[in-house]
Amino acid sequence: MAANTNIKIAYAHLTSRVKQALVAMLSVTFGISMYIFMNSFMSGVNNVQSDLAFSTLAHIRIYNDVPEDKTNLLASSASPNQVINLRNPKIIQYTDGIKNSNKIISQLSKYPQITGATTQVNINVFYLNEATKVNGTLSGVEVDNEDKLFKTSTYITDGNWNDLNFRSDGVIIGTGLAYKMSLKLNDNLVVSTAEGVTKSFKIIGIFKTTLAGVDNSKAYIKIGAARQLLSENQGYVTDIQVNIKDYNTAREIAQQLAPSIPYKVDAWQIANGQLEAASGLRDIIAIAVSLTILIVAGFGIYNIMNMTVNEKIKEIAILKAMGFAGNDIVQIFLFQSIVIGIIGGLLGIVFGFAVSVIVNQVPFHIATLSTLPMTYNIKDYIMSFVFGLITTFVAGYLPAKKASSIDPVSIIRG
Amino acid sequence: MEKNIALSVNNLTKYFHEPETFKVLKDVSFDVQKGEFLSIVGKSGCGKSTMLYVLSTMDTDYEGNLMINNTNLTGKSQNELAAFRNANIGFVFQFHYLLPEFTSIDNVMLPALKLGKKSKEEIKEKAYVLLTMLDLKAQANKSANKLSGGQQQRIAIARALINDPAIIMGDEPTGNLDSKNTKIVFDIFRQLAKDKGQTIIAVTHDEEFAANSDRIIELSDGELLKSYR
Numbered sequence: 001m002a003a004n005t006n007i008k009i010a011y012a013h014l015t016s017r018v019k020q021a022l023v024a025m026l027s028v029t030f031g032i033s034m035y036i037f038m039n040s041f042m043s044g045v046n047n048v049q050s051d052l053a054f055s056t057l058a059h060i061r062i063y064n065d066v067p068e069d070k071t072n073l074l075a076s077s078a079s080p081n082q083v084i085n086l087r088n089p090k091i092i093q094y095t096d097g098i099k100n101s102n103k104i105i106s107q108l109s110k111y112p113q114i115t116g117a118t119t120q121v122n123i124n125v126f127y128l129n130e131a132t133k134v135n136g137t138l139s140g141v142e143v144d145n146e147d148k149l150f151k152t153s154t155y156i157t158d159g160n161w162n163d164l165n166f167r168s169d170g171v172i173i174g175t176g177l178a179y180k181m182s183l184k185l186n187d188n189l190v191v192s193t194a195e196g197v198t199k200s201f202k203i204i205g206i207f208k209t210t211l212a213g214v215d216n217s218k219a220y221i222k223i224g225a226a227r228q229l230l231s232e233n234q235g236y237v238t239d240i241q242v243n244i245k246d247y248n249t250a251r252e253i254a255q256q257l258a259p260s261i262p263y264k265v266d267a268w269q270i271a272n273g274q275l276e277a278a279s280g281l282r283d284i285i286a287i288a289v290s291l292t293i294l295i296v297a298g299f300g301i302y303n304i305m306n307m308t309v310n311e312k313i314k315e316i317a318i319l320k321a322m323g324f325a326g327n328d329i330v331q332i333f334l335f336q337s338i339v340i341g342i343i344g345g346l347l348g349i350v351f352g353f354a355v356s357v358i359v360n361q362v363p364f365h366i367a368t369l370s371t372l373p374m375t376y377n378i379k380d381y382i383m384s385f386v387f388g389l390i391t392t393f394v395a396g397y398l399p400a401k402k403a404s405s406i407d408p409v410s411i412i413r414g
Numbered sequence: 415m416e417k418n419i420a421l422s423v424n425n426l427t428k429y430f431h432e433p434e435t436f437k438v439l440k441d442v443s444f445d446v447q448k449g450e451f452l453s454i455v456g457k458s459g460c461g462k463s464t465m466l467y468v469l470s471t472m473d474t475d476y477e478g479n480l481m482i483n484n485t486n487l488t489g490k491s492q493n494e495l496a497a498f499r500n501a502n503i504g505f506v507f508q509f510h511y512l513l514p515e516f517t518s519i520d521n522v523m524l525p526a527l528k529l530g531k532k533s534k535e536e537i538k539e540k541a542y543v544l545l546t547m548l549d550l551k552a553q554a555n556k557s558a559n560k561l562s563g564g565q566q567q568r569i570a571i572a573r574a575l576i577n578d579p580a581i582i583m584g585d586e587p588t589g590n591l592d593s594k595n596t597k598i599v600f601d602i603f604r605q606l607a608k609d610k611g612q613t614i615i616a617v618t619h620d621e622e623f624a625a626n627s628d629r630i631i632e633l634s635d636g637e638l639l640k641s642y643r
Contacts, residue, residue: 009515322500323528
């Protein structure tokens with residue numbers, strides 16, 4: 001009975017001053033939608049940046065490294081009294097590349113965190129034509145898996161990535177390389193390996209990653225053709241590239257993999273410290289920005305709710321004079337703030353989504369982008385709604401609690 | 415403790431601390447009989463409203479002792495006092511203090527809905543009886559802020575009566591009313607004291623109103639000057 005009465009009073013408060021309730025709701029809406037928009041935008045930008053960074057870089061790379069430094073093999077066996085003279089110790093690499101790639105690939109497929117793996121035969125080559133000689137990397141790839149990991153097909157500006165599947169004499173080259181060598185689609189490109197083997201390929205595609213280092217020196221051929229160039233048999237690869245669910249966990253997963261794989265397993269951070277720093281800083285900025293928005297929006301909501309309660313303080317005193325207890329007062333105002341929080345929050349979600357969609361249409365033609373980036377992460381939407389509810393709850397509760405515990409007379413007397 | 419005593423205060427002393435410490439009530443003691451119609455008079459600023467607020471339990475910042483219906487109310491918590499007020503005290507302010515969002519009948523029903531002892535239908539019926547008694551039946555479903563000052567004050571009185579409180583207190587309940595409405599209100603108080611044995615304590619400036627009550631307590635500078643019939 002009493003609870004019903006309280007809700008009735010709360011409802012009367014809400015509906016008697018629609019304008020004020022609306023202002024309170026809008027402040028919640030604004031805070032929540034800005035939080036959603038900024039977070040979607042920030043993580044959109046972050047995703048694009050990591051997509052760009054990982055356009056040629058895998059999360060984990062498995063390759064055959066030179067063996068550990070064992071230049072002082074005698075250190076452990078020699079006694080302190082002995083004098084040993086070692087001259088010109090050398091590290092000898094007995095094997096080249098990875099011979100049993102299929103076994104490793106099937107081993108990798110057992111890890112649930114691994115989303116994809118592809119093998120490559122990377123060869124340092126000279127690209128030749130009559131006048132110029134450019135050195136670079138020729139990458140023999142599994143066409144489909146390569147695309148799955150690096151979305152290489154999205155960087156193709158001329159020709160078609162999948163054509164590589166059908167052309168063992170086809171090559172896809174970077175725009176910079178094409179420019180340097182004055183080459184275009186369907187021209188021939190001669191490649192020379194370190195061993196002096198030369199072979200002519202037909203250009204069936206041109207790609208542009210906007211990473212100059214890659215665009216100026218890289219070319220893709222079918223993995224079989226690369227093995228042929230090196231006179232290696234089926235199963236030979238130089239690199240196994242692995243992608244995982246969350247690239248931030250690459251280090252841990254590389255550590256898990258390392259004991260069972262007889263080759264070097266490197267997380268991307270090992271070779272790309274600068275990328276790791278950039279990624280870490282972006283994450284920190286994203287957190288700082290969203291925290292700032294939360295705090296600013298939170299204070300806005302708190303202020304409005306506080307004002308609402310203060311305007312009703314005389315009525316609180318009258319209700320108390322009539323015998324309403326402190327809890328009733330708190331209930332009345334909590335009910336109002338929860339209604340404001342829920343409606344404002346739902347509006348905020350809709351509004352935030354709308355703003356995100358609109359901004360996502362704004363043209364932005366740089367690198368591989370055509371519009372401003374945006375992600376639609378359900379977690380952001382839930383977080384902001386929960387946050388909005390909590391803030392309105394606290395903002396309604398604190399002043400109501402304060403008002404509920406003072407003598408009614410001290411309010412009435414003014 | 416005598417059975418007939420409705421309210422008793424002992425050595426009531428109260429200070430105001432703003433803007434500077436000032437003793438408003440000085441060692442006031444008196445008893446009020448059940449069914450008595452008591453008027454409290456005195457010059458402006460003598461502390462009579464302040465005293466009434468203490469008596470109504472709405473002000474707990476005092477020294478001394480307050481008992482109503484043999485219940486010691488000094489030192490009780492806010493919520494206990496609120497529940498006690500709800501059941502035992504009807505208060506009429508100088509200004510009506512109705513909730514503007516509600517209709518007259520809803521305003522009258524509020525304390526009873528809070529008390530929760532009767533069904534909503536019974537409460538509504540009772541509220542109608544009170545409004546009829548106060549000649550306000552036609553205004554029952556009008557919004558409280560659309561009524562005249564006299565009507566609003568009478569609705570506030572109906573609200574004070576809805577729970578059949580043992581004590582009805584009024585802080586200049588007729589202060590904003592014309593002589594006709596004042597007479598109506600006075601007659602209602604008179605009748606309640608006589609017929610239902612409800613105790614009335616009213617602070618008033620109106621000499622005629624005071625003269626017609628059972629007893630007058632006169633305050634001067636926070637001291638009980640005299641008490642006479």
